[in-house]
Every structure is written in C-alpha cells, then in structure tokens.
Amino acid sequence: MRVCCHGCVFVALFLLPAGCGDRQPNRPDSAPPGDGPGVQAVAPGVGSSGGMSDLEKVRASDVNILFIGNSHTVMHDLPGLVCRMVQFRHPGKKVYAHFVGVPFLEDAARDPRCKEEIESRPWKFVVLQAQKISASGRFDYSRKEGIEIAKVAKGRGAAVFFFSEWGLQGVAGDGPRTEKIYREMARAAGVGVAPVGRAWDLALQAGRTCRSTPATATTSRRWVRS
DSSP states (O other), X not given: OXXXXXXXXXXXXXXXXXXXXXXXXXXXXXXXXXXXXXXOOOOTTOOOOSSOOOHHHHHHOSEEEXXXXXXXXXXXXXXXXXXXXXXXXXXXXXXXXXXXXXXXXXXXXXXXXXXXXXXXXXXXXXXXXXXXXXXXXXXXXXXXXXXXXXXXXXXXXXXXXXXOOOOOTTOTTHHHHHHHHHHHHHHHHTOEEEOHHHHHHHHHHHHXXXXXXXXXXXXXXXHHHX
C-alpha cells in the first residue's frame, strides 16, 4: 500500500531529528515582558532563506513545504532532509522547500516575509516551529501569534503542522511538556503536530539498542544517522 504524499511528509517530519546532535534548546528562562527583564529576541545560529521563495518552483512542485522556525529547523538542513525523504518514497515527485528564519513565532507574526510567503504562495504544507517556552516551566508566553499564523496558513489551503521540539537534555518531562503546549496550540488552530520530540527519543533508544545487539548494529546505526 502506497503512502500518500500528505502522510509521507508527516512521517518525514516525525523522523527528521535522527542523526542530529544533543539538543540545548534556545529557550528563555525569564519572565514575560512586564514580569521581569524579558528576553532579547536573538537566536544564535538562526539562518534565513536570503529572500522570498521561487514562485515558479512552488507552483511547479508536486510537494512544497514552507518552514518557519529558528536554529532547530535550519541546523543540519532539516528542510532539505525532509525533501530527500519525500523524494525517496516518491521518486517521480518534484519537491520544493523554503525556510524563513525567525527567533520565535511571536516574531513571525510581525515579520512581513512570513505574511507574504503564506499569502502569496500556494503552499501545500507549512511547518511552524519556535514557540517561546520557558525552560524552567515557571512562565507562560503568548501563543496567540503562532495560533493565528497556523489559522492563516490553513485558510490558504495548506496542511499545517507545529514542530514540537525534543526536550532539554537531562530534564525529566521536558519533552512531553513541550509537546503538550504545541498540541494545545494545534487544537486551537485546527491543525496537526509533528511529535519530533518522541521521534528523537526513539532515535536515542535505537542507538542504545544497536550498541547492545551487535547483530543489528549496522542496520540500526544506518537508521539513526539517515
């Protein structure tokens, strides 16, 4: 049974952290504005697309994906990895992805690039990452901007996924807490969630398994690194 492109993109997003390094999320651990010093909206390592997407390539592609996020999306060329995974399952399909770098989703709501990309291109998929989440869990940050972006993209006909990052290393329960926030945002917007944090846990588990079972080590390592 062939998997449709919609499902294939979701599976690709689910598996995309495999092979990445340990995560130290770029998360604030200070109070929201008005409750403390706040956070400077700077995300080290965040790249940008360097301009608008190629409209003709968006239109000509069978599968096109707009990624909006920060370093957790752009590091290790995750948009390119997802494209390669989709092409592997559907060799005859034309796949195109574009990345717009933002520190947090609240910044994306004020970024004219994001608005123009969503409203002027026929994106089939939009992936949203970089909700501001307190590393300590003591503070709550606005979610309305991310929810609104998701609603706009959905209204334009795109299948929208929030990218739930993997948890802080050594902090029990951080991954599920992060996913819970994204799932609540997704329910409010009527969109989906790519549970990347759980995929990361599976990748780590597979790495431990391949070390303990030499007979399957080669296959497991290849999966973890692919």
